[in-house]
Amino acid sequence: MEYYLRRNHPDKVIQLYDKFIASIEKKKSARGSEDRESSSDLIPPAMPSATTSPSPHSGEASTLLAVIAAHAIKDDFEAAMNIYTSTSIRTKSFSQNDERLTRLKYNPKLVQRLTVWIPRLHLASLVSRPQMLHKLLKRYANEQAVQPIEKLYQCLKDGLTGRAPFLTTKSQKPNTPNRLVLPAMIWTSFLSALMKCQRRDLAASLWDDMISFGIRPGLSMWTTLIDGFDNNRAVDEALAAWKMMRGQNVHPDGLAYRAIISALFNGNKSALAMRTFDEFQSTAMKTSPTDCTLSVYNTVLHGLLLTNQIDEANNLLQSMPQTGLKPDLISYNTLLAYHSRRGDLKELANVINDMSAANIIGDIFTFSTILSGMLKAGREDAPKLILKLMRKQGIEPNVATYSAIINHHMKRGDEISVRAAFLMLQQMEADPQIHPNDVTYTSVLANLYRNTWLSSEQVEEWRKDIVQRMERRGVKFNLPTYHILIKACLTNTESEGLKNALWYYHDMRKRKIPMANTTWYILLAGLLHREEWNIADEMVNQMYTTGLQPSGSLSELVGKIKKRTRILDPEV
DNA sequence: CTAGGGTTAG
Numbered sequence: 001m002e003y004y005l006r007r008n009h010p011d012k013v014i015q016l017y018d019k020f021i022a023s024i025e026k027k028k029s030a031r032g033s034e035d036r037e038s039s040s041d042l043i044p045p046a047m048p049s050a051t052t053s054p055s056p057h058s059g060e061a062s063t064l065l066a067v068i069a070a071h072a073i074k075d076d077f078e079a080a081m082n083i084y085t086s087t088s089i090r091t092k093s094f095s096q097n098d099e100r101l102t103r104l105k106y107n108p109k110l111v112q113r114l115t116v117w118i119p120r121l122h123l124a125s126l127v128s129r130p131q132m133l134h135k136l137l138k139r140y141a142n143e144q145a146v147q148p149i150e151k152l153y154q155c156l157k158d159g160l161t162g163r164a165p166f167l168t169t170k171s172q173k174p175n176t177p178n179r180l181v182l183p184a185m186i187w188t189s190f191l192s193a194l195m196k197c198q199r200r201d202l203a204a205s206l207w208d209d210m211i212s213f214g215i216r217p218g219l220s221m222w223t224t225l226i227d228g229f230d231n232n233r234a235v236d237e238a239l240a241a242w243k244m245m246r247g248q249n250v251h252p253d254g255l256a257y258r259a260i261i262s263a264l265f266n267g268n269k270s271a272l273a274m275r276t277f278d279e280f281q282s283t284a285m286k287t288s289p290t291d292c293t294l295s296v297y298n299t300v301l302h303g304l305l306l307t308n309q310i311d312e313a314n315n316l317l318q319s320m321p322q323t324g325l326k327p328d329l330i331s332y333n334t335l336l337a338y339h340s341r342r343g344d345l346k347e348l349a350n351v352i353n354d355m356s357a358a359n360i361i362g363d364i365f366t367f368s369t370i371l372s373g374m375l376k377a378g379r380e381d382a383p384k385l386i387l388k389l390m391r392k393q394g395i396e397p398n399v400a401t402y403s404a405i406i407n408h409h410m411k412r413g414d415e416i417s418v419r420a421a422f423l424m425l426q427q428m429e430a431d432p433q434i435h436p437n438d439v440t441y442t443s444v445l446a447n448l449y450r451n452t453w454l455s456s457e458q459v460e461e462w463r464k465d466i467v468q469r470m471e472r473r474g475v476k477f478n479l480p481t482y483h484i485l486i487k488a489c490l491t492n493t494e495s496e497g498l499k500n501a502l503w504y505y506h507d508m509r510k511r512k513i514p515m516a517n518t519t520w521y522i523l524l525a526g527l528l529h530r531e532e533w534n535i536a537d538e539m540v541n542q543m544y545t546t547g548l549q550p551s552g553s554l555s556e557l558v559g560k561i562k563k564r565t566r567i568l569d570p571e572v
Numbered sequence: 573c574t575a576g577g578g579t580t581a582g
Binding site: 226 | 576
């Protein structure tokens with residue numbers, strides 16, 4: 001194939017590729033029938049092994065690139081796209097300095113065309129396998145990796161409207177039969193990923209793009225938007241989206257109700273959340289599947305407990321049987337979490353008894369929750385006890401389990417405990433099953449900032465070490481992380497504390513992570529407490545420039561800063 | 573496609 005490419009005979013290359021594919025298909029079907037003959041009907045198919053499904057060798061990728069290059073010589077992108085999206089050949093997307101590409105450098109025009117084509121072909125193959133694209137975006141969002149998401153999205157937009165479009169939304173289809181149709185769910189996947197990265201600005205422009213392509217956002221898109229605002233702790237925006245959705249006569253289902261109710265509870269609007277829940281019960285609940293209804297109930301339960309409305313929570317639980325609903329494992333875990341936060345061992349035991357009476361077996365969430373509740377209550381033997389219990393039940397401890405233990409060590413703050421925490425962290429880093437996450441590292445960092453036992457040199461050394469480890473592993477800060485760290489820094493009375501807090505603030509701005517009301521509250525309350533009036537004034541100004549109109553407790557805080565009201569109670 | 577619970581902290 002390379003010979004014909006060099007001789008500029010693309011059609012020969014294409015012929016050879018077709019033959020190659022045909023021979024593969026023949027081999028596959030031959031092998032397939034052999035398998036059928038040899039295996040009895042009673043024996044289930046074996047695990048895929050090297051002999052039954054050969055792993056793609058690199059030769060296949062080179063062959064694919066050769067035929068793509070042949071089509072590039074003929075400038076037939078559509079044909080290349082058809083091959084690329086339908087081939088079973090697995091290949092990492094070819095990078096620009098791929099060794100296979102540089103072998104074509106005798107034809108610079110061809111190489112240049114291929115460097116434009118390859119990312120587009122990569123996207124096209126993802127668009128034709130939406131669930132694969134979704135998985136990829138989800139992974140990027142988990143890693144807070146905005147750039148690759150943006151890159152894919154830019155390529156998508158370019159594919160719809162650029163100089164040589166190869167994608168189409170359904171509404172345009174009649175005039176463009178040769179383009180790949182973009183499934184509507186892909187918009188939802190991108191929106192969800194961008195919101196999880198706290199990039200409301202990019203999410204907003206995606207929304208605008210979608211409208212300008214003539215797509216009316218459907219229920220799932222609205223739900224994703226509201227969920228995203230909830231993730232970003234932006235209640236007002238969530239509520240605005242909810243109203244806009246209803247204004248467009250889109251009827252919410254259980255999932256949509258769940259999203260808005262969660263946002264309202266998290267945004268301190270529990271009365272409105274409960275009214276919305278009542279509305280759900282008298283409307284969408286009638287046609288909602290049981291598991292979906294239960295998720296709404298569990299969200300309400302979680303919200304009530306979050307706002308310390310324990311009586312209301314018990315009323316809700318008691319009302320469930322009348323509607324044919326039974327509390328499930330998640331309901332019980334939610335209850336356990338409430339008592340765990342309060343370190344209430346007696347109530348924890350009560351819930352565990354209720355669970356066994358209802359024949360509900362605990363899972364990893366259950367055990368991690370109980371473990372941290374016991375630690376909060378001062379039970380030093382909790383890790384040993386719970387880990388033993390888990391082994392007996394065959395439940396593997398995970399990141400949350402070990403993070404809880406590490407947090408406990410770090411909280412104690414003496415040198416021996418901190419060293420124990422670092423040792424456990426090292427063990428987690430060495431084991432791919434329990435790699436530390438943002439929560440683990442945040443716990444270590446926040447406790448270091450708050451530490452008053454150790455020398456500041458020692459703290460600084462350990463802090464640098466942690467930051468390096470995070471960078472090495474690609475673990476990035478997100479909104480709750482910043483909140484925790486800024487607050488921890490500001491509680492440290494040393495001047496370092498203030499400096500560090502402001503560093504995190506600037507880092508947030510640099511990374512374009514939008515501030516939630518809570519962010520400003522934490523910052524301003526900390527500055528007020530330290531009586532850093534000038535810096536507090538400056539922050540208030542910067543808050544106004546973001547267009548935020550503070551209300552409630554946040555505006556009270558602004559008033560106190562303006563009036564230089566000193567906090568006299570040293571406990572606050 | 574969007575989906576309820578745990579580990580950071582409030």
